[in-house]
Amino acid sequence: KSFQCAPGANPPPPSPKPTPRRCHHHCRRRRARPLEAQPPGDTTVVxxxxxxxxxxxxxxxxxxxxxxxxxxxxxxxxxxxxxxxxxxxxxxxxxxxxxxxxxxxKIPKPRPLQAASVPGLLGMFQNEWDALMLSNFALEQQLHTARQELSHALYQHDAACRVIARLKKERDESRTLLAQAERQIPISAAGPAPVAAVTNGKRALEDEVGPDGKKIRPGINPVIIDELTECNSVLSAQRKKRQ
Known part of the structure; x- marks a missing residue:
């Protein structure tokens, strides 16, 4: 039935619409639906x-x-x-x-989430820059260590070369002094043909027989021994001064 309002009266408020009821059981079943299996053509995991x-x-x-x-x-x-x-x-x-x-x-690579915005790109660039700086610092440390080892090896090589040169010089000086000492050894003058003499039942040359009738064995006389001793002391003093 339709009702008419009197003139000047307020119309009645409209009746509210009925709200549909939700099936909570159906919603739970939809939420608990298992995940779909990965299609056989997808090679993301592989x-x-x-x-x-x-x-x-x-x-x-x-x-x-x-x-x-x-x-x-x-x-x-x-x-x-x-x-x-x-x-x-x-x-x-x-x-x-x-x-x-x-x-x-040939599957295109998915775009990373950080590359979808400017702050994400800035963060990616900052991470890459930090990694580059750390790698550069490690390389600088390795280069510094290699330089120290190289300088130490060069110092050792230089010291070894100096020692070898000094030893060669001392060897040459010793050879020169030895040659001079050999030239200063008196050489007996050649005389007439040696006459055989008998000493203790054995024959010997005249220049090899001493006043007692015994053989004289060749050797270095005391004068040369004194000269060699003096030369040795001089060279030892020079070596100590160099060290």
Missing amino acids: SAAMICAISGEVPEDPVLSTNSGLLFERRLIQRYIEDHGKCPVTKEELAMDDLVTVKTN
């Missing part, structure tokens, strides 16, 4: 395990070594083989013919 042995990242053009079974990025391993000619991990002989191309699905 590609995550394919890491290059040189760069430590997923290779874009992977190749497999038949000798060691390791996975590499083609451009990196090709450059290493051209420079060294062996495997960078096992140090075995390796050629380009030993590499086999791995066929994978």
Whole structure:
């Protein structure tokens, strides 16, 4: 039935619409639905395990070594083989013919979440810059250590060369003094033909027989011994001054 209001009276408020009831049991069942299985053509998990042995990242053009079974990025391993000619991990002989191309699905890489905004990009650049500075600092420390070891080795080499030169000089001086001493040894003048003499039932030459009738053995006289002793003392004093 329809009612008409008197003129000047307020109309009655409209009746509220009934709210639909939600099935909590159905919502819970929808939330508890298990995850869908990964399609067989998706190789995301497989590609995550394919890491290059040189760069430590997923290779874009992977190749497999038949000798060691390791996975590499083609451009990196090709450059290493051209420079060294062996495997960078096992140090075995390796050629380009030993590499086999791995066929994978060409799936575009997903864009990282940090690269979706300017603050994320700035954070990525800051992390890369920090890693670069740390690597540069480590390289500078290694270079400083190598320079110290090189300078120490050069000092040792220079000291060894000086010692060798001094020893050679002393050797030459000793040879010169020895030659002079040999020239100063008196040489007996050659006389008439030696006459045989008998000493204790044995025959001997006249120049080899002393006043007692015994043989005189050749040797260094006391004068030369005194000269050699004096020369030795002088050279020892010079050596101590050099040290």
